[in-house]
């Protein structure tokens with residue numbers, strides 16, 4: 001008698017092969033001495049992102065529950081954070097060395113992702129009732145060496161942006177780049193630690209929106225500390241945008257626990273999980 005495999009057994013099969021694929025990429029990336037951009041490294045990261053973003057009709061819960069994936073999860077997110085930092089630094093250097101920084105950045109391979117994500121954030125903010133006024137200002141926490149998200153939000157919302165990063169080299173590089181990308185000075189950068197109330201308070205002062213980049217707070221406890229610090233200094237009514245990750249995308253970026261957002265004094269308004277090319281989920285909340 002011919003038996004037709006049930007949908008669930010088909011799902012299990014593809015979950016097993018996807019676990020194998022993701023774990024294999026994890027091992028190959030972990031074995032590299034240097035994660036700086038190169039054709040080989042870019043291909044490994046590209047495959048990993050593709051596996052986590054484009055695997056449809058897969059039982060995500062089964063993949064995330066797989067013991068090998070559970071064990072690799074923290075390391076995967078760390079590898080992605082390190083790779084993203086090195087990629088951004090590489091492109092920031094290239095833009096600084098070129099005669100036309102914008103022209104150089106038009107070849108940045110993830111430019112379209114940054115544009116789509118900031119567009120989603122601007123629309124999610126509008127959906128939550130945010131309207132930028134003449135006194136509006138955004139604080140972008142975790143801008144990195146290539147503060148593209150901050151610049152794109154400045155352009156989309158037509159507001160000034162204060163960028164914060166704890167890495168002094170990243171701050172120095174992004175400061176020089178901002179002089180080229182936004183010569184009128186409406187996007188500035190300072191060094192500060194997001195989890196420290198004194199550190200973050202000056203940057204958040206006068207801002208009606210605070211954006212927490214996905215890689216600020218790699219563990220739940222670090223993310224909670226950053227949320228608590230922002231909650232301690234933000235005025236009532238301030239909008240908070242937190243970049244998070246859902247399902248398999250949480251193997252690339254830390255996922256935010258909505259309870260931690262509430263406990264930091266914010267009222268969550270919406271949580272948007274993209275299903276297309278955008279990797280990060282977007283949570284919008286307001287300071288109570």
Ligand SMILES: C[S@@+](CC[C@H](N)C(=O)[O-])C[C@H]1O[C@@H](n2cnc3c(N)ncnc32)[C@H](O)[C@@H]1O
Pocket residue numbers: 081084085088141142143144145146147148149150164165166167170192193194195213214215216217226
């Ligand atoms: C890879 S980058 C930039 C993110 C990306 N440019 C974006 O637009 O989302 C993440 C940055 O977050 C910064 N960062 C991480 N934790 C932080 C913290 N607790 N306080 C301040 N900056 C932090 C790191 O130094 C790093 O430069």
